[in-house]
Amino acid sequence: MQDEKRNIRISVRNLVEFILCAGDIDNTKSRSDADAMQAGSRMHRKLQKQMGANYTAEVPLSITVPITRENISFDLTVEGRADGIIFNETLREDDFSVLQFEKEDNEPPAVTIDEIKGVYMELSHLHAPIGVHRAQAMCYAYIYATINQHERIGIRMTYCNLETENLKYFEEDFSYQELVTWFQELIDEYAKWAVWQIKWTDKRNAEIKAMDFPFAYRDGQKELVTGVYKTILRKKKLFIEAPTGVGKTISTVFPSVKAMGEGIAEKIFYLTAKTITRTVAEDTFKLLGEHGSKLKVVTITAKEKICILEKPECNPGSCPRAKGHYDRVNDAVYDLLTNENEITRDYIEEYAEKHCVCPFEMGLDVTLWADAIICDYNYAFDPNVYLRRFFANEKQSDYIFLVDEAHNLVDRAREMYSAILYKDDFLEVKRLVKEKSSKLTKHLEYCNNDLLRLKRECDEFEVVDNVDGLCMHLISLMAEYEVFLQESTITEGKDEILRLFLDIRHFLNMYEIHDDNYTIYTDYDNDRFRIKLQCMDPSKNLLTCLERGRSSVLFSATLLPIGYYMEQLGGKKEDYAVYAPSSFLPENRLIMVGDDVSTKYTRRSEKEYRKIFNYIRDFTGARTGNYMVFFPSYQMLQAIADMAEEELQGLVVQSNNMTEAEKEAFLEEFVENPKESRIGFCVMGGIFSEGIDLKNNRLIGAVIVGTGLPMVCNERELFRGYFDEKNGCGFDYAYLYQGMNKVLQSAGRVIRTKEDYGAILLLDERFTQKQYYNLFPREWFPFITVNQLNMKNKLEDFWNFVDNKG
Known part of the structure; x- marks a missing residue:
């Protein structure tokens, strides 16, 4: 990030990977870079301790270069940490500030920069150092030689197989002038x-400073905007409960944009759970652009x-x-x-086609230069998908995380940090590889036998205390798996083989971080035996992710x-929470609770379903208009739809697994x-209970x-x-809060703008219990209880009021 002194800082690694990355995208090569980084750190420390007295490990190196280009002058600081510096000759200390070396001509250089890389690949396949690894070592060699005035310096690439701990070295010498020209x-x-x-x-900051809020503030909105800005300023998190509208x-x-204009924030991540909310975010940034503040805003679209x-x-x-993608992608991004x-x-698709590059990878590269990134939760939180270019080094940066529809993140995070292995998958992959690799087959058998023992101990569902033995076998299996993927050309069953590889990798990664917030259990999924490492409480993992940024706003x-x-x-405890007041007039909404009906499993019967249908018929019959009725299951929906078929005109029914086109066609009916x-x-x-926007009188009522x-x-x-x-809140955490969130989301489809009006009917006697109505939002009070006899009168009074008001 640029500061007042016009100083740009970049790490050695990021510099060489950005400028010098070349060649093809190739998913047939090693797939364990992330694992190698994690395990490689441990191997670095082990190797460094073995190197002896003439080896200095983890040496921070930095150089600042003045640059003038296009009439702009700035300092570029290139910095990093060399894995090791090898002093090849006996040192003579002439003074305490300068180290000189006794050497003769034609001998090895006095100093060699060591760059250690942990890999899973078989080292016999490595015939030369990987280009960007060599370039990192050359950068460190240039910096060290400049600081210490060496005319000649060496580099050594040390590759270590993380499973066998075998080593392979590549060594090279450079004159200082060669490095000067190259650098x-x-x-x-x-x-x-x-x-x-x-x-x-x-340009961007000047426009942002001149920008005003694009609308007249609604009631309480200015306080909300101020609260967000102060949260960013104070490096805190803010949780916002804010009604629709x-x-x-x-x-x-x-x-957040204002904070960026003041140099407080470096980048904004707008994180969503659904495509529709990404569109809302795009429209908002576009609106700010129309009011004079243009930003580089990138939307990440899933690879598929x-x-x-x-x-x-x-x-x-x-x-x-894929062929030559990295040779062309920087030009595409710059264009x-x-x-x-x-x-x-x-x-992204247009420019990717123009430059013949992968649109997905190009889109990720554009994010490096973007002011704001709109993307799914996965790209910030999922350990398999998160954007390593921003988050891999775990250090805090001046990022702002805006987490939309944050109620979805709890369950999403629990699944992100959980892991499942199916026993059948090991047998299937064993069948696919047994003719190609006896070693891989043997390791698959070990793991299958471990799972077989667990299966014999599990009748239906079993909590497991310890799976260390299984995990040791999985680690050995992964090492052989990596060799197999390097050496073999896979034809039959490629997807199954790769899927199990990724599933095991994720399972081991989650097992490494699992703690008291996890439970391990075995059960059957459609008769398929599985073991699941279940994240019960994702807060610790999410906090680790959120602390990579400066501030987070979850709303x-x-x-x-x-x-x-x-x-x-x-x-x-020190984070903030606010309840934004609703801008709606309470008289524009009628909230009713039917207190003589129940959807409890023990009460479900044709008689109770008939009562529910009668409520729906009378509610929708009170006024011509568009309505939605939300059911707890497809089973109940279908049972009551069968009753309604003859008596209810204008009925449209959500079907299971609707496509986007079918969803749009359904909504076009309203x-x-x-x-x-x-x-x-x-x-x-479901898909219609959240994220749809039927404004004005496209929806005037909902039955929950x-x-x-x-x-x-x-x-x-x-x-x-x-x-x-x-904490003694098991029912609330496991059932109540999730259920009531669905209720509130479904009811929220009715009132979308300040001009909207509508009626909401909640059908279940439990809504009259304090445990449930304490979870109603403030604007739902006062609500009224009704029965089938008096509901019609309440509706008639409400709709008369609306007509007279109009």
């Missing part, structure tokens, strides 16, 4: 990008969606763009950056109870000012059937027992 060319190429960054940042997106994005092939096959043999601001999927229309979400999402009623039967927690509680199952009961023991 100058390197920074000259980078200077083009640095100058662009300086010019863009100056408050303007959460602009109220969080605007102060943006790939030019029907199915991603990232290698030169399968994809024409895009210098011509576009709102870098959406369409622009949702349904973040109740706020204490639960703060606890589960990595909040601390037109403005309909002449006939349209009644949509949907499932709570039941409390949305998840079905009782072994895993839910595991959560219940875990949190009962932890």
Whole structure:
């Protein structure tokens, strides 16, 4: 990031990987870079301790180079930490500040820079050092030789197989002048990008400082904007419960952009759970651009969606763009950056085609230079997917995380940090490889036998205390797996072989960090035996991720109870929480609770279903318009839909596994000012209960059937027992909060703007219990209880009021 002194800092690794990366994308080569980085750190320390007295480990090196280009002067600081420095001759200390060396001509250089790389690949396959690794060592050699005035210096690439601990060395000597010429060319190429960054940042910040909030503030909105800005300033987290229509997106994005303009923040990550909310974020940044503040905003699209092939096959043999991708991608990124601001999927696809590069990888590279990144939660939190270019080194940077619909992150995080292995997968891969690798087959058998012993001990569901033995066999299996993937050409069963490799890698990674927040159990999934490492409480893992940034703002229309979400999402006692007031007039909304009906499993019957249907018929019959009815399950939805088929006109029913086109067609039924009623039967927690925006009178009423509680199952009961023991709130954490969140989200479809009006009917006697209505948002009070006899009168009074008001 640029500061007032026009100093740009970059690590040695990032510099060489950005400028010198070349060649093909090839997923047929080693797939364990992330694992090698993690295990490699341990191997570094072990090797360094064995090196002797003439070896100095972990030497910080830095050089600042003045650069002038295009009438812009700045300092470029290149910094890093050399793995080791080898002093090849006896040292003579002439004084305490300068070390000189006694040497004769034609002898090895006095000093060699050692660059250690841990790999899983078989070292016999490595015939020369990898280019970017050699370049890192050359950078350190240049810096050290400059500081210490050496005319000649050596580099050594030390490759270590992380399983066998075998070593392979590549050594090379350079004259100082050779390194000067090489390093100058390197920074000259980078200077083009640095100058662009300086010019863009100056222009961007000037525009941001002149920018005002693009609307007249709604009630409480200015306080919300100020609260977000102060949170960023104080390096805290803010949890916002904000009703629909408050303007959460602009109220969080605007102060974040302002903080960027003041040099407080370096980059904004807008993190979402669904595609629709990414579109809202794009529109918000576009709006700020229309009001004079243009930013480079990149939206990351999943590889499967943006790939030019029907199915991603990232290698030169399968994809024409993979061949030589890295030779062309920097030019593609520079072209895009210098011509576009709102870098959406369409622009990435256009420029990727122009330069014949992979659109997904190009999109990731653009993020390095972007001001704001709009992407799925995965790219910040998922240990398999997160953006390593920003988060791998664990250090804190001046990033702002804006987490939209944050209520979704609890369950998403639990799954991200959990891991599953299926016994059948080991047998299937064994069948596929047995003719190609006896060693891999043997290791697969060991692991299968471990799982077989666990299966024999599991009738239906079993909590397991210790799987250290299985994990030791999995570690050995992974080493042989890596050799197999390096040496073999896979034809049959490629997807199955790679999937198990990735599943085992994830399982071992999660096992390494597992603690009291985890439970290990075995059970059966459609008769398939599995072992699951279940993350019960994701807060510790999420906190680790959030602390990579300066500040986080987590917001949702349904973040109740706020204490639960703060606890589960990595909040601390010193973090902030606010409840943004609703801007809606309470008289525009009618909230009713039917207190003579139940959806409890023990009460479900044709008689109870008939009562529910009668409520729905009377509710939707009170006024012509569009309605949605949300059910706790497809089973109940279908049962009542069968009753409604003859008696309810305008019925449309959500089906299972709807495509995007089918979803759009369903929503298109809900037109403005309909002449006939349209009644949509949907499932709570499904695609229509969240993230859809039927404004004005495209939706005037919603019926919520039941409390949305998840079905009782072994895993839910595991959560219940875990949190009962932890804080005595097992039922609430395992069932109640998730269920009520679905209720609030479904009901939230009705009132979308300040001008909207509508009625909401909650059907279950449990809503009249304090345990449930304490989770209603403030704007739902006062609500009224009704029965089938008096509900019609309440609706008639409400709709008369609306008509008279209009």
